[in-house]
Amino acid sequence: MGTEVEAFEEEWAEYCKAKYCVGVSSCTDALYLTLKAMGIGGEQVITTPATFFATAQAIIASGNFPAFVDIDETGNLPPMDFGNHTALPVHLYGRPGEWKGKRVIEDSAQAHGLSLSGLASCYSFYPTKNLGAMGQAGAVVTNDLGLANEIRNLRTYGEVGRFVHYRLTGNHRMDELQAAILRVKLPFLDGWNLARRAVALMYEVRLESVSDVIHLPKDHPQHNYHIFAIRTKDRDSLASYLKGEGIQTAVRYPVPMHLQPVLRHLQYHEGDFPNAEAWAKENLSLPMYPEMSYEQVEYVCEKIKEWVRKR
Numbered sequence: 001m002g003t004e005v006e007a008f009e010e011e012w013a014e015y016c017k018a019k020y021c022v023g024v025s026s027c028t029d030a031l032y033l034t035l036k037a038m039g040i041g042g043e044q045v046i047t048t049p050a051t052f053f054a055t056a057q058a059i060i061a062s063g064n065f066p067a068f069v070d071i072d073e074t075g076n077l078p079p080m081d082f083g084n085h086t087a088l089p090v091h092l093y094g095r096p097g098e099w100k101g102k103r104v105i106e107d108s109a110q111a112h113g114l115s116l117s118g119l120a121s122c123y124s125f126y127p128t129k130n131l132g133a134m135g136q137a138g139a140v141v142t143n144d145l146g147l148a149n150e151i152r153n154l155r156t157y158g159e160v161g162r163f164v165h166y167r168l169t170g171n172h173r174m175d176e177l178q179a180a181i182l183r184v185k186l187p188f189l190d191g192w193n194l195a196r197r198a199v200a201l202m203y204e205v206r207l208e209s210v211s212d213v214i215h216l217p218k219d220h221p222q223h224n225y226h227i228f229a230i231r232t233k234d235r236d237s238l239a240s241y242l243k244g245e246g247i248q249t250a251v252r253y254p255v256p257m258h259l260q261p262v263l264r265h266l267q268y269h270e271g272d273f274p275n276a277e278a279w280a281k282e283n284l285s286l287p288m289y290p291e292m293s294y295e296q297v298e299y300v301c302e303k304i305k306e307w308v309r310k311r
């Protein structure tokens with residue numbers, strides 16, 4: 001946590017149009033520390049069942065409970081005003097959601113390029129994200145100075161003043177080397193996001209003719225296409241067909257949060273969130289990265305159409 005971390009914090013705050021940024025060790029830790037810094041415990045935190053486990057994990061690790069709400073046709077929690085409730089919505093796949101409220105923490109792990117709109121926004125710089133370090137890193141941005149300062153203290157064992165600790169957290173420092181790498185890569189981020197949007201557009205044009213079988217993602221002008229996920233009823237059959245043709249795909253995510261074995265005690269059941277459950281069964285991430293060529297997209301689309309014809 002030297003000059004590179006400090007400089008990156010300044011640059012990332014500016015990039016996210018926020019006043020303050022605290023660099024930490026991962027997005028999982030960013031979410032956890034933000035909830036801890038808000039000083040809540042035993043509270044219900046509204047969140048989505050369609051996310052990576054880190055979202056729900058942070059709520060539980062901070063001593064709170066996830067209160068799941070079903071997603072809409074975009075994959076996100078529907079646009080809503082959470083009022084005074086604490087909420088932890090996710091901009092899934094990098095598609096911006098529209099939420100209001102005084103206590104909204106955005107899980108922006110997949111949404112690099114999206115400015116702060118809630119109380120705080122948490123980012124991941126895991127190597128596979130749109131802006132990736134060469135190891136683990138994350139950050140919180142906020143306009144609330146008190147919150148930023150508290151997260152700073154909690155980042156290093158709840159230390160205020162040298163070797164004086166007043167709250168229990170852990171070691172959540174951002175690594176100086178990762179910050180230096182992120183500073184080199186940051187100027188390229190907008191270009192990479194734009195290139196991803198171009199790949200998405202190619203997919204949309206090329207798959208239009210089979211869009212009754214292959215449901216395309218709902219676009220948004222600020223969608224950064226961290227993930228380009230289509231939906232189809234025979235998802236596993238399509239995935240194995242593409243694999244046979246040398247095309248790697250992925251499922252993000254196959255098990256919704258309310259059905260995770262470790263959350264059994266919350267007593268949610270199959271059928272509680274039909275949209276999220278259908279999403280988990282039908283989603284398939286197609287290859288997506290900024291350097292993907294027209295020929296590569298064309299090849300993937302040809303093979304998908306072949307599968308549709310042979311089905």
Ligand SMILES: *Cc1c(COP(=O)(O)O)cnc(C)c1O
Binds near residue numbers: 028052054055138
């Ligand atoms: C990657 C990811 C995280 C966790 O980020 P880490 O930096 O790996 O801890 C949290 N939430 C979502 C939605 C993610 O995609």
